[in-house]
Amino acid sequence: MLNKGMLRGFLIALFFGVVLFALIPIHVPRPSFIPGFAPPPDMWPRTVSILGLALGILAMVLVALSGGRAAPEEAEYSPASPAEWRNRLIRLALALAAFAGFVFLAPRLGFLPSSMLLALAAFILAGASSRWVAVLALAVLLPLGLQLFFGNVTHTPFPQGSWGIFPTFN
Amino acid sequence: MWNDLLFAFESVATLANVLAMGAGILAGVIIGAIPGMTGTMAVTLALPFTFYLSPVTSILLLVALYKGSTYGASISAILIKTPGTASAACTVLDGWPLAQKGKAGKALNMALISSCIGDFLSNISLIFLAAPLALLALRVGPPEYFMLMAFALTMVASISGGSLLLGVVSACFGLLLATVGEDMYGSFRFAMTEDMKGGLSVAPVLIGLFALPELLRLIVFREENHGQAMKLGDNRLTLAEFRGSVKSIIRGSFIGVILGAIPGIGPSAAAFFSYGEARRSSPNSENFGKGELEGIAASESANNGCCGATMIPLLALGVPGDVITGVMLGAFMIQGLTPGPLLFQNNLNEVYMLFIGMMFSSVLLFGAGKLTVRFFSHIASIPQVLLTPVVLMLCVYGIYSISSNMFDVTVLLIMGVVGFIMLLLNIPPAPFLIAFILGPMFEDNLRRALAISRGDPSVFFQSAISWIFAGLIVFFVGLTIRREWQKYRENRAAQNA
Numbered sequence: 204m205l206n207k208g209m210l211r212g213f214l215i216a217l218f219f220g221v222v223l224f225a226l227i228p229i230h231v232p233r234p235s236f237i238p239g240f241a242p243p244p245d246m247w248p249r250t251v252s253i254l255g256l257a258l259g260i261l262a263m264v265l266v267a268l269s270g271g272r273a274a275p276e277e278a279e280y281s282p283a284s285p286a287e288w289r290n291r292l293i294r295l296a297l298a299l300a301a302f303a304g305f306v307f308l309a310p311r312l313g314f315l316p317s318s319m320l321l322a323l324a325a326f327i328l329a330g331a332s333s334r335w336v337a338v339l340a341l342a343v344l345l346p347l348g349l350q351l352f353f354g355n356v357t358h359t360p361f362p363q364g365s366w367g368i369f370p371t372f373n
Numbered sequence: 374m375w376n377d378l379l380f381a382f383e384s385v386a387t388l389a390n391v392l393a394m395g396a397g398i399l400a401g402v403i404i405g406a407i408p409g410m411t412g413t414m415a416v417t418l419a420l421p422f423t424f425y426l427s428p429v430t431s432i433l434l435l436v437a438l439y440k441g442s443t444y445g446a447s448i449s450a451i452l453i454k455t456p457g458t459a460s461a462a463c464t465v466l467d468g469w470p471l472a473q474k475g476k477a478g479k480a481l482n483m484a485l486i487s488s489c490i491g492d493f494l495s496n497i498s499l500i501f502l503a504a505p506l507a508l509l510a511l512r513v514g515p516p517e518y519f520m521l522m523a524f525a526l527t528m529v530a531s532i533s534g535g536s537l538l539l540g541v542v543s544a545c546f547g548l549l550l551a552t553v554g555e556d557m558y559g560s561f562r563f564a565m566t567e568d569m570k571g572g573l574s575v576a577p578v579l580i581g582l583f584a585l586p587e588l589l590r591l592i593v594f595r596e597e598n599h600g601q602a603m604k605l606g607d608n609r610l611t612l613a614e615f616r617g618s619v620k621s622i623i624r625g626s627f628i629g630v631i632l633g634a635i636p637g638i639g640p641s642a643a644a645f646f647s648y649g650e651a652r653r654s655s656p657n658s659e660n661f662g663k664g665e666l667e668g669i670a671a672s673e674s675a676n677n678g679c680c681g682a683t684m685i686p687l688l689a690l691g692v693p694g695d696v697i698t699g700v701m702l703g704a705f706m707i708q709g710l711t712p713g714p715l716l717f718q719n720n721l722n723e724v725y726m727l728f729i730g731m732m733f734s735s736v737l738l739f740g741a742g743k744l745t746v747r748f749f750s751h752i753a754s755i756p757q758v759l760l761t762p763v764v765l766m767l768c769v770y771g772i773y774s775i776s777s778n779m780f781d782v783t784v785l786l787i788m789g790v791v792g793f794i795m796l797l798l799n800i801p802p803a804p805f806l807i808a809f810i811l812g813p814m815f816e817d818n819l820r821r822a823l824a825i826s827r828g829d830p831s832v833f834f835q836s837a838i839s840w841i842f843a844g845l846i847v848f849f850v851g852l853t854i855r856r857e858w859q860k861y862r863e864n865r866a867a868q869n870a
Contacts, residue, residue, distance in 0.1 A: 211798045215542050222549065231562045240828030244560040247816045248552045255545035262538055291593045298592045302786040305769075309779060318769060325762035328592045337759060345763060349770040357418065359774040 208266035216259025223252035298328055313364030318346035378500075381725035385429070385733060393426065393434040394734045398741040401441020405448070406749065408455040408580055408767045412442030413696045414775070420704060428708035429723055433730040435704055439697050440492055440680045440738055443640065447484040447673055448745070452477055452752045453764045455584035459575050460640035460679075462806050463648040463672035465583055466532065470664035477753040478608025478746065483666045484673045485742035486615065487622045491674035493735040494626040495633065495681030499688075500728045506634035506682070507689035513635055515822040516833045520842035521635075522815035525642050525807070527846055528649035530853040532662075532803040537857055540804045543795070547808030548815075550578070557817050568780035577772050577785035578809055584768055585789025586796045588761040593793075608750060610666075618670035621651040625671045629678020636686045637814065639695050640679035645807045647675030653852070681731055687712050688724065 231245040301324035308317040323342040331338050353359045363369075397419070404415040415438040423431030446457030451468030464484060471480040498506070513521070526544065533540020553563045554572025564570040625647035632643040651671030652661040661668045684701075686692040691713030693699040705712050710720055717724055752760070772785045795802055826832035833839055 207798075211539075211800075214798070219545070219549075226563065230565060232560055234558060234560050237558055237560075238824075241824040242820045244556045244558060244562055246820075248549060248562060251545050251548045251552075255542060255549070258538060258542045258545065262542070265538070294595070295589070295593050298589055299790065302790070306779065306783050306786065309782070314773070318766060321769070322762055322766050325588065325592075325765050326759070329588065329758045329762055330591070330595045331756075331758040331762070334759070341759065341763065345766050346770070349766060353770055353774040357414065357774050359777055361773070362779070 206266065209263055212259050212262030212264075212266060214259075215262060216256055219252045219255030219259060223249065223256055227252065294328055297324070301325065301328070310362045311364055311366050313366075313369045314361040315346055315350050316364070316369050318350075319343055322346055377721065377725050378729065381722065381729045384722070385433075385726050385729045389427075390430050390433055390730060391733070391737075393430045394437040394730065394737050395741070397434045397437025398441040398734060398737045399744075401438040401443075402445040402448070402738075402741050402745050403441075404438070405442030405445020405457045406745075408449055408453075408457055408584060408764065408771045410442075410771055411458055411576065411775070412439050412446075413700065415439075415442050416697050416700045420700060420707075423704050423707065428705075428710055429726045429730065431704060431708060432701065432727055433734065435701050436680075436684070436727075436731055437734045437737070439701075440677065440734055441741065443677050443680055444485065444488040444492075444673070444738060444742060446676075447488065447669075448481060448749050451480045451484060451669075452749060453584065453760065454587050455580055455764055455768065458641075459579050459806065459810055460644050460676035461672070462579060462583065462641065462803065463532070463644045464669055466648070466662050466672075466803055467665045467668035470662070471666070471669075472753055474664055476608075476664070478750040479610055479614070479666065480669055481746045481750055482608065482610040483614070483618065483669045485739065485746060486610065487618065487625070487670040487674040488677040489735055489739045489742070490622050491626040491629055491676070491678035492680055492738060493732070494623070495630050495678045496728065496731045496735060498627075498630040498634075499681040499684055499731065502630070502634075503685045503689050506631070506685050510635045510686050510692075511690070512836070512838060514836075515818040515825060517836060517838045517842070518637075518814065519818040519822055520833060520839045520846070521638070522811050522818060524842045524846050524849075525646060525811050526815065527849045527853070528645050528807060529804040530649075530849070532645065532649060532652075532807065533801055536799070536801075537853065539800050543800050543802065543804040544808035546800075547805035548812040550805075551809045551812035552816070557820060566780075568778070573784055574776065574781055575810060576775055577781045578788050579806060580768050580772065581785040581788025582792040582795075582802045582806060584764055585786070586792035586802075588765055589789060589793040590796065591757060591761050608746075614666055617657075618667045621647070621655065621667045621671040622674040624650060625674030626678040629675040629680075630682040632675075633679030633682025634685040636692050637695070639683075640676035641807075641810050643675040643679050644672040645803075647671040653849075684731075688716060688727075689714065691716075 227245055227248055231248055233243045233245055237243055301321055305317050305321040308320070319342055322345060323338070326332070326338040326342060350361060354361060401412065401415055404410045405412060416435050419434060419438055423434065426434065443458070443460065446461035447464045447468065448457070450456040450461040450464040451472050454465055454469040456462045456465050468480045468484065471477065529540050529544045530537055533543070550573060553569055555561055555570060561570050628647045628650065629640065629643045632638045632646065633640065648668060648671045651667055652658050655661070655665075655667050657665055657667060683695060683698050687698045687702060691702070691711065693702045702712060710716060710723060768785060769782055772781050773779070775781065792802055795805070822832050823830070834843065
């Protein structure tokens with residue numbers, strides 16, 4: 204069975220393999236004006252990727268040689284039950300959706316209301332919903348205070364939102 | 374010289390100067406403690422105020438802000454696992470575990486004392502070693518920089534935690550991510566979007582990697598981390614604890630002074646260097662990364678040790694070593710002072726007043742630190758379920774305010790997810806960060822040196838400085854291999870028993 208150490212080695216090797224064989228050839232051009240003796244732009248990323256790929260493979264080999272024994276820390280985050288495992292994945296997916304939603308909404312809805320929504324989501328997902336008065340107050344007042352602070356002290360131009368739903372505020 | 378210094382002392386000890394320094398230090402500490410707000414930002418924001426102040430008072434205000442923010446970054450590093458600047462990243466490694474054990478006040482006090490000592494020794498060095506260190510800095514060219522960076526990267530072994538292999542993998546991730554953007558020939562690497570052409574900034578990568586995984590951990594593993602407040606236990610630093618860290622403080626201070634005097638290296642590299650050295654030589658090396666006061670002492674003494682030393686190339690050569698001293702160069706020019714060798718001929722009184730003022734500011738840093746430690750340590754008593762989302766908001770606003778760009782906020786959030794994956798896979802984040810910071814300097818100097826020598830690798834062994842670093846690299850790599858071999862044999866013996 205694929206244990207955590209083996210999976211880790213595989214993911215490391217996969218990441219550096221993708222960078223080495225797929226990303227570098229496409230996204231790291233070698234301009235023709237660079238003289239032959241000077242190291243080209245892809246020299247360093249290629250070297251690092253080869254090293255990373257080798258280390259990923261080495262990590263898998265070491266796990267295989269040790270008979271697949273897990274290190275003591277491997278069990279730290281193992282799920283208690285399949286139901287709990289599912290709940291954790293749902294919470295992680297919701298957190299990622301909150302992050303993605305903020306990135307999508309901030310330029311459209313405005314930075315302030317998007318921040319309030321992100322703060323509310325973070326409080327609820329972190330498990331603070333039982334303190335709902337504090338959560339609501341913090342989710343509204345904290346972004347407001349921070350927007351006022353940075354808007355006035357550093358004169359940061361926060362996005363007002365292209366949808367124009369909320370009034371301009373700084 | 375002594376008469377000049379005495380006269381400068383009298384001139385500096387005015388209410389206006391002391392007030393400017395006190396306000397600068399206090400504001401710097403608070404600004405440094407806010408994630409995303411940096412010393413550079415503090416100094417830049419204060420620049421317009423200097424138009425109304427005398428030359429020496431204005432420079433002292435900026436220096437005070439710089440010092441205060443450098444120390445302030447350790448407060449958020451210890452209390453909320455969010456280093457205000459890259460130079461406080463090492464402080465997280467032991468500060469956060471100490472805070473979790475209910476020793477936040479102790480950690481903050483150690484950070485304060487070591488910062489003040491580092492700062493004070495740095496100021497002394499500025500007075501007496503400015504000329505020789507500036508000359509040394511002039512002798513450091515691309516090959517020497519490369520060897521120095523290669524030596525710095527051997528520190529990865531010291532901050533890898535339990536597994537050297539995973540530490541090196543983490544460093545590879547950092548080195549690779551640092552290549553995103555424009556290279557020295559103007560060629561774009563991994564520039565998949567227009568924003569990526571400018572590369573990734575340190576602040577969102579650093580803060581995302583350290584601060585946000587805690588929030589995701591709290592969200593995902595809610596039952597295991599009940600989200601309770603950390604205990605506010607024993608806050609006092611005992612004499613025995615201080616004595617145990619004195620060697621690391623002194624060594625860290627001098628590492629800060631030497632690396633601070635070389636333009637372009639900066640306090641983050643110094644902090645990592647010092648931390649690595651402290652871990653190598655400490656009898657408590659096994660406790661590093663788990664809440665060792667000596668680790669905080671090493672890191673903080675080195676980053677504050679850089680503060681005075683970064684002024685050495687600025688004052689002696691007119692070369693700003695980093696962005697902050699670049700802003701200060703502007704302040705000097707605004708005040709009609711031109712840093713460089715002529716400054717010591719034409720404005721010697723102002724130079725001595727600056728030296729004395731900087732010594733004063735070390736004392737004021739201690740006072741402001743003591744004042745704020747008591748207040749800030751109460752942050753640890755806020756329940757984690759409320760504190761971590763607040764940290765997220767501070768990070769989002771702080772990062773956006775640096776560049777007014779949603780790209781940096783996106784990088785922050787993505788790095789938070791990357792940091793969480795690394796946490797799940799037990800890959801340490803510290804080597805990633807040191808590689809991300811030093812990677813561009815390492816690569817640029819390697820390529821520059823090879824371009825200068827037309828591809829001849831012997832360029833790396835043509836000066837005494839290069840040979841010294843080459844010797845140190847061989848020595849420390851050998852030491853690491855020996856240590857890992859011993860660890861492997863011990864593990865094998867334990868498994869067979």
